[in-house]
Amino acid sequence: MKPIIVIYIILLTSYISFGQSKTEPEQSQTFIDLYFKQYSDLPKYAVNTMGEAMVKRSNETGMWSHPSIARIMKQVKTYKYLSFDSPPEYSKKVINQLDAEMKKSSTYKEYYRWELNGVTSGIIYTRSNGNKITELVNVSVGKKKLLVSSFLGDNIDLESVRLLAVGR
Amino acid sequence: MEKDKLEILLEKYWKAETTLAEEKLIKAYLSKQAADESHTGDKDWFAAIQDFSEIGHDEVLFTIEQKNRKSVMLGYPVWLKIAAVTILVSGLTWLGVDYNQKLNTQLEIEALARRTAEESLMSMSNALNQAYQHLNEPTELPDNAVTEN
Secondary structure, eight states, X not given: OXXXXXXXXXXXXXXXIIISOSSOOOTTOOXXXXXXXXXXXXXXXXXXXXXXXXXXXXXXXXXXXXXXXXXXXTTEEEEEEEEEEOOHHHHHHHHHHHHHHHHHOSSEEEEEEEEETTXXXXXXXXXXXXXXXXXXXXXXXXXXXEEEEEEEESSOOHHHHHHTTTTO | OOHHHHHHHHHHHHTTOOOHHHHHHHHHHHHHTTTOOTTHHHHHHHHHXXXXXXXXXXXXXXXXXXXXXXXXOOOOOHXXXXXXXXXXXXXXXXXXXXXXXXXXXXXXXXXXXXXXXXXXXXXXXXXXXXXXHHHHSOOOOOTTOOOOX
16 A cells, blocks of 8 residues: 555655646736736726627627728737836836846747837737747837737737738 | 293294294384393394395395405506606616617727727837838948958
C-alpha cells in the first residue's frame, strides 16, 4: 500500500507544480480583462462589450458607416472597449505599467506605437494563434481620457485595417 | 278551553285525526293566548297557516332555503369608472414611454459602441499608414553621419 500512496503524492505535487498554467490567459479573457481591471476604481471607468450577436446583427443590417469597416468587422466576433478619465501624467504612469507587464507577457506583442513630442499617443498590440491574429488591441491616449479597444476574432487581417484610411 | 283539552286536541292534530271544527278551535285558542309562552311552536305553525291563507294561498308550500349567492355589483359609481379609466390609460402610457426610452437607450448604446469601434479602427489605420509612409520615405542623412565612401 505504501508505494501507491507515495506515487499519488508525487503525482499530486507534480500537478500542483506544473499542471496549472500561470501565464496563459483563457481564450475569452481580453487585454482589458488582464491588464486594466486594476484601474476599475478610477472615475468614469466603463467597459462595454459588443457581443457576437450584436456584431453579427450590425453586420447583417449594414449598420457600419463604410463597407471597408463592415469587411473588417466580419472578421471580428466580439468588440470590447474601455474608457476612463485619465490626465496626461496618469496616462503616462498607466503606459509605463503596461510596458512593464508586456515585458513579462508572451501572449501579447506590441505591433506599433506612435508618439507625439516624446509622449505615447497610441499602441497597437496583437495576440496570435500561429500566424492568425486573434485579438487586435488599440490603446489610445487622449488629453483627458484613456481608451482601450479590443477586437476579438479568429483571423483578423491587419492589412485590411491599414487600408481602411487609404482613399477615404 | 282548558289547557288539558288543548293538549288532547293538539295531540290529535299532529296525528292528523282532528276535524275542521276542532282545528278552528285550536287556532282560535292559540291566537288568543299570544302572550302565553307555552305552545310557541304550535302558535307559529297556526300563525303561518293564517298568513298563507291571507295572501291567497290555499296550501302550504314547503321550500328549501338556499344560501344567498354573492352577486357581482355591476353598477359602479361614475367617479370610480373615470378613475379606473384614468389609471389604465396612465399606466399604459407610462409603459409605452418607458419601453420607448429603454429602446432608445439601447439603440444609443449600440450606436456609441459602433462609433467607438469605427474610430478605433480608423485611428489604427491612420497610425499604420503613417508608419508605412515613413518607412518608404527616403530620409536625409544627418550632417555628421559617417558614410563608407
